[in-house]
Amino acid sequence: MISDVMTVVTDVLAGLCLLLGAFFSFSAGMGVVRFDNLLARLHVVAKPQVLGLLLLLAGVALRLQDRGAASMLVLVMLFQMLTSPVAAHMVGRAGLRTGKVDPAHVRSADEPEETADTATPRTDTGA
């Protein structure tokens, strides 16, 4: 009886996690199409998408109720949280070096403040 109630509760939680995670993944896809420069798209890949994937994996772990599977899913989550910033950093650095990032969008910490005309964000190729 108690275990049945527990199963229902975890299933409902798993369903919520799956729906939220799918929604965040969808918003990542939407952002990748809609945003108009490389850094904005990079943001969408680095943050909402990882959150969506974590929620999806949490939903699977809640639904499966299996210790081995849950440990492996935790491994995937940790791996994702470690590697996603690295991948985003590599892509952003490559974009800056090969001139695909508008220099008006970036300012390093040791650089003096930009003047007003260079600091205005410009829309570029995109669309």
Added chain:
Amino acid sequence: MMIAVAVIATLLLAAAALLAVVRLERGPSMLDRTIAFDVLTTALVGAIAVEAALSRRTELVPILVVLSMVGFVGSVTIARFAAVEPPKDGAPGSRSTPRRRRGRAGGVGVEPDGRREASPDALARTALEAAPGGEARSGGEARSGGEPRSAGGAETDADAATPAVTEGRETP
């Protein structure tokens, strides 16, 4: 209830994958395609996760591990070997990146080696470039050695075209 949740989640993930394919086709540069490919891989992982949750299949979980690794290795590899592409449709900032501007403001010529010696920030940057060890080191060194030279060539062309404008903008 679980079936309805799975259907909705699958539809959202399929829409995300479709949008990623749109960007994969449209993306102006290789790095945009890398990002879209990352989104596509993650949508695939999500779809497998939904299937595993729907039918309580434990044996699908190792596939998730492998797929997430593949996505990471793919995007890092493409980013590592990204090169300066020929300007097709006016890529932004292809003429002056910030470090090149700083090097020129320091009064050093167009020669990339002289610029690297001049500004200490560029020195730190090259030290950062040399940081990853192992096998990627030789490739990274070769690329970082080759990249500013080609970009410098592009900049000399730009300087020949518009000398007055760049000088006026860069001297404070």
